[in-house]
Amino acid sequence: MLYNMVKENNLNQYEPIGITDDFMFFAVMIDEQICTRLLQELLPELKIKKVTTKAQSQIKGGREDKAIRLDIQAFDERGRIYDIEMQLSRDFQPKRSRYYKALVDMTTLLAGTDYDDLPPMFVIIFSPFDQFGDKERVSDYIVYCPKTHRALGDSTHVIYVNSKGVNGEVSPTMQKFLDPMNGQVGRKNALINDIAERMDYYNHNQEWRANRLEYETTLRHERKLGVDEGRKHGLDEAKMADALSVMVKFNVSAEEALDALGVPKSDQPKYLQMMKEKV
Template sequence: MSYTIKPWQDLTIQDDYMFKLVMRRKPICKRMLEKILHVPIRDIRYSDDEKTMKFQYEGKGIRLDVYVADDKGTVYDIEMQVRKPSDDGLYLRTRYYQSMIDMGLLEEGADYDELNPSYIIFICPFEPFDKGRHIYTFRNVCLEDTSLELRDGATKIFLSSVGTADDVTPDVKRFLEYVNGILSNDAFVQEIDQEIKRVKKLEEERVRYMTYAMKMQEERKEGIKEGREAMQHEMQHDLALKMLKDHKPIHEIVRYTELTENQIRKIAAENSNVSFGEESGRNV
């Protein structure tokens, strides 16, 4: 699958790279959080420019678009989620992000009973739940008594730019329309648009973007390569297991699977109901 680098001048607020750049302006990020959550925020501080979390050697790492904390210690992860994953992938992603955020907080020295309140906010230019809303807010509640909330401090918010309900303030609606490419006279939208125009004139940012895009392109290619290698290894494993169940001699399994004898013996040791053929001289 080919991956084309989008031209710098064509980037919009929907593109992760531009979204992150714009949200690096503290007044814009702070104001957006205040508008979405309807709470005053005195100040915010940034973590890494693009916080990467990976806690297991072979675990799936994540890059957080915008990760900030306010003056009260509440942490916010804001994501521009352009594509809707298949099945329940979008919703399960918030669960994974939450676990990584909590692990990061624990590694920074927090006790589990002192975990910071957190908000995961997904901005979606699509309908995430087919209910026509602009905003969907989730907290954990008791199914038997929905007035009883599990006060674990975790909140997930999905903002949909294609909603039709009258459920957000006019300025939030104008922002979501801007995500769809509609420029209005709203002061906040104008500020964001002017910031994007300003950033696009910066040669150093253009160079950084091209470097970043090429790196992502290489990572994508490497990921495809690793995926193919993993699939090939799985097929070799399955073929070896099938041949072991048919009691084929080990030299024949090596020839057809291209696995080493040690790899095949390991597969046999992990499956007590299989054995080599007579030519191996013994059963495993």
């Protein structure tokens, strides 16, 4: 009862959110027409005619994998794959794109595709921050040899779209999509108007707002679990270091050192394994 009262109060105090919110971005980009038109503006050289979209969302309570994901997979008429997400963190993690590429390839291979037939893949990351500090609007990263400048040709791209960028050309429509990411809202463009209408719908839809609130609660819980796990791991490392010090100082076995530190017998196998890996 108390949870429902708090939830209802939060919904009543709900403030409209913009496109940089990953839950809103997810809701907008799952629309195939909007996703197609935005990709056409971002990648005109690919001459994309139409894409189908697939939600890659996972909201789980477990810590075994990266549970919280709100990215979109899109597939065009030529079989090319686009993994699209909004990157909100200022704590830039380049290996995140590697993680997404690996997930997409593994899913494709499990579906029965031979590695020789893996389709071109584009991991597209929109960000309201200048992650690289180079002020580029769009950065297209491929694997290549720094010495010869020859591309490997594995048909993978990681594309960062920086709303704060001022260098490099994008289409007028693409720029009008980047403007709302910077808080500059305008509706004098057909695509942007359609996006704004879809956002208005969700901002005024109480069921969707409740789902987003649940998502935020789950995300906070996942983050707390991560912090708690990290803190616990740090304490374990400190305890292991103390045990190693006792072993050396008093010339005793690992078990005797752990006993001296008051580590319960039930917990000792964990520390023994950590010490084995350490030494």
